[in-house]
Amino acid sequence: MSLLVLLPVLIPLCVAALSMVAWRSLVLQRVLGTLGSVALLVSAVALLLHVDREGILALQMGSWPAPFGITFVADRMGAIMTVLAGATGVATFLYSPASVDERRQRLFYYPLLSVLLAGVCGAFLTGDIFNLYVWFEVLLMSSFVLLALGGERPQLEGAIKYVTLNLISSVLFLIAVGILYGAVGTLNMADLALKVAQAEDKGVITAVSVLFMAAFGIKSAAFPLFFWLPSSYHTPPFAVSAIFAGLLTKVGVYALIRVFTTIFTQDTAYTHTILLIGAGLTMVTGVLGAAAQFEFRRVLSFHIVSQIGYMIMGLALYTPLALAGAVFYIMHHIIVKANLFFIAGLAHRIRGTSSLKRAGAVSVYRVSPLTCIIFLVAAMSLAGLPPLSGFFAKLILVRAGLEAESYTIVGVAIVVGLLTLFSMTKIWAEAFWKSPGEAPGESTGGEPAGREHAERTEEPECDSALAGPPTAMMYAVCGGLAVVTVLVGVFAGPVFGLAERTAAELLNNGAYIRAVLGENP
């Protein structure tokens, strides 16, 4: 049974190795990758069901006992994240043939995607803080290549910022792990939780925890070091930016939640206050940045930043309800955000441009009402309109904030929600509603000279997308994810129940420690 913990990591690794062997045949790689991601999703769902029913599952790699060997642990949090990773993986593999040109596919696109999934799942399931670093590196390495694959000018420009800041954060992470090991002499997370609680020098522990906060903060694109995200996510092919948008920053958020619930709870008044301030600033800067953008994916990228703020807010409030809200928010966000990027690809295929200032070839609204409906579901969910998933996510967090009497952050969260709605209506009006003849920013008339000017001042658009009408698979992927969003909203009760149980488990690390170290640690 304990093998179940390992499957979500092993399956993509095996698929990556096999697709390397099958480098000659793109079709074979595509089939292997798709089947692999479906298998990953199935194993992750099985893992979640098992963990939810029977409790935390732990596995010692190579039979070396904890805390000496490498431990793999699946609690509810880890299992939920793996399910989401599996779902995003399936969608990306299905969408890729329609979004990534053959030249890129030939450059080991599919094996890299599998390695990325393995890295993400490894990070979610490892029970060892150094191993977490290793999985971070695995997923970062493959993401570096995926981001720069194709070597277009805007891609490389974005990749340089992305690589530099992520490397800095990795160095911080590694330094923090080193200091922590020096201070308490263990790297196993369960063992760390015990040793940190008993440590005499609380000052060192708090200092290290802030280092971790900085490292994971950069990785999750929190204020102030978030700018690598909006400057790189709009450059690669749509499938790549969708899986990045859905999963990568959330690995950072997961790491924050893991470290600041399971391990560093010695000085919550200090650490979680910093987190709360960071969360508020992240929300505000993200949403204001989005308001100033006029490129489909750049608007969405800034919204990732502001949404990260909501998740960190849930962690920072540190009550059972707030944590449940954060977990719910992550579940809602990964699906919706990946879907919005997929839809951006769909709209690009129809309009022939991703710019919101430049008029597209046709009016999406006239040509494909279906695309508009899918976009509306995802966008309104992101903005938090009932009865979609985003509404419940925000509702839980706002309620948690009111109960904790943190009125400022509640106010910020609500205003940011409204501004999100503003951005989404901007995309709706400019990209979906407007017909080609109309000039930007004006509903009637306007001289064409104004448009010419707007085109020239704008930065060059990336042509990493394929041309031609969208394929049926693109509609299927976007529609499928939209249905999931609606379902999360409809079945908000059971989903919230799961989030609540997850939060309870995170706040009481006793079960986690017992699962890893045995009954009498």
Next chain:
Amino acid sequence: MNSIILRTATRFTLPLLLLFAIVVLLQGHNKPGGGFIGGLIAAAAFSLHALAFDPAETRRVIRIDLRTLIGAGLVTALVSGFIPMVQGKTFMTGVWTKVPVAMGEPLKVGTPLLFDLGVFMVVVGITLLMVLTLLEPEEKTD
């Protein structure tokens, strides 16, 4: 590079270097060495060959396509992890068996060696793929 001295020397040193790479790979379990260093030494040997002759010649000498080599290495390393699972042990547990040798003590062979072999192949494949690509004249891709 067109140097008869380097070419002649490479003809003699290439087998020696490869042999050394294998020695380093095999002694890795108990002494300094292992798949990674062994792989680097083997890759260095082939890089020398590529410098003395030309990259296309080196690709011909290696015979197997480097991309296939990387994939095969990954599969080998993964298989070494699955072997203990057949016996009901956890993934990546070391499993050992004794191979009788004509003279002397029986040889202990185990899954860590198989794992190292996989690492060896991956390191050789990736390093040479980079070195040879850099040595080759640039192709027009589009």
